[in-house]
Amino acid sequence: MTTTQTQPGSQPAAQADYFAVFGLPRRLRIDLPQLERSFYRLSRQYHPDLYATKPPEEQQWSLDQTSLLNDAYRTLKNPVSRTEHLLRLEGIVLEAGKSDDGTSKESRVPADLLEEVFELNMQLEEMRMNRKMGEDDPQLRTDLEKARATFESQLAAVDSNLEEQWARWDAALDVGSSEQTAEVSGPEVAKIKHEMVALLDRRRYLRNLVRDVNDALEG
16 A cells, blocks of 8 residues: 555545544534444554564654544544534634634623523622632522522533534435535525524533533532
8 A cells, every 4th residue: 555545535624524534424423333333443454563674754644634534533432513514514613712703602601591691690799709709608509509500501402402403404415415525505405504503603602611610619
């Protein structure tokens, strides 16, 4: 095997289609046991030990493919990172930054959570002050635990909604094209992508709220 031979995942990592690395269509519901079997099969195929006596460029190729394979497997085995990767392949930028109105995506409060987040911030600030004073307020702790349960419940609802969008995406892919890496298009697909982005943003925000409450309770 030489470095000029076409192999799955031979494209630069920054441009890689992790689905193509494993010869998969861009589906959001995948066979995880099959993914794992493919991962170990390709890991053996690209293992650097097999290239120990090869020229330096082939040794480097092996290292590059192994690194790409590990990144692809780690990304695709997690349904959320798999979704984020697919959206990036579809040309959607998900990295933290500025939203359309110029505010930080990480700090932008969903409209329906404004009241809850305001109350939570007051409680977190009170908890910090109590800790500085060496005091403990059992009622405040109970209130924070209730808030955490509320946000965890909302997070579970987001995950359930994401699963619905994954099913819609896969159905649209089946209708739109039989090509493994083809991008599907149309109003329905655009709507699915928009809803997945919104759900991922909400999920990220809720996870941050749960983290903040955990830090306050455990700090």
